[in-house]
Amino acid sequence: MGLFDQISRTIAQSVDRARFEAEKFQKTTRLQSEVNELRRQIDSKLNELGQRAYELLRAGQIQSATLAELSTAVDQLRSALVVKEEELKQAQAEVYVEPPAPAPPPSQSVPIDYGPPPSSTPAVKHCGVCGFQMPGTAMFCPNCGTRVT
Ligand SMILES: [Zn+2]
Incomplete structure (x- = not known):
């Protein structure tokens, strides 16, 4: 047998093999689904049979x-x-219920010190250096920058 014949034979064999595998796959897939379907039908009938037996037993007939x-x-x-x-x-x-707001920690419940109430502060004061008149709450003279207390 010549080289060409050998190659042809090898190719032909692999084509045959591929076709065989494809057909085998199709066949087994089809048979598997038929087997599954028969099993499903058997389960269904057994379920029906059980139902009947249950009813007959409860009716005292068996x-x-x-x-x-x-x-x-x-x-x-x-x-x-x-x-x-x-x-x-x-x-x-069940529905989601918002949890109650947590109580604020004690440190936040202490009132913030805003300093002495306005009544104890003079409405206006004068700079000791330049005599500039300014609001009683000012800490520095807006004119010369001297600290005023
Ligand atoms: Zn001043």
Whole structure:
């Protein structure tokens, strides 16, 4: 067999292999979903069967210790469900409540000292150096800059 034939054969083989893998993937994917669907249907029918058995047992039409046990378990779960559903309803109805404003710390409750009340301050005063008249609250003479007390 020549080199060309060997290359052709190799290419043909890898094409075949790729096609095989693609078809295998498609096939297994399809089968997997069919298997899942059948399982789902079986679960659904079993659920229906259980429902019927439960009703017949509760109606006293069938006697079975095993079924009675399962039915009791279902009743207990349903009771728990009712309680849990109520809990959920209450949790859903909860609304955010603003917490009360915290009391200010003691240091802030002390009144700020604004100095002596205006009544004890003369309305006007005069600079001791230049005699400039200024408001009684002034600390420095606006004219010469001397500190006035
Ligand atoms: Zn002055």
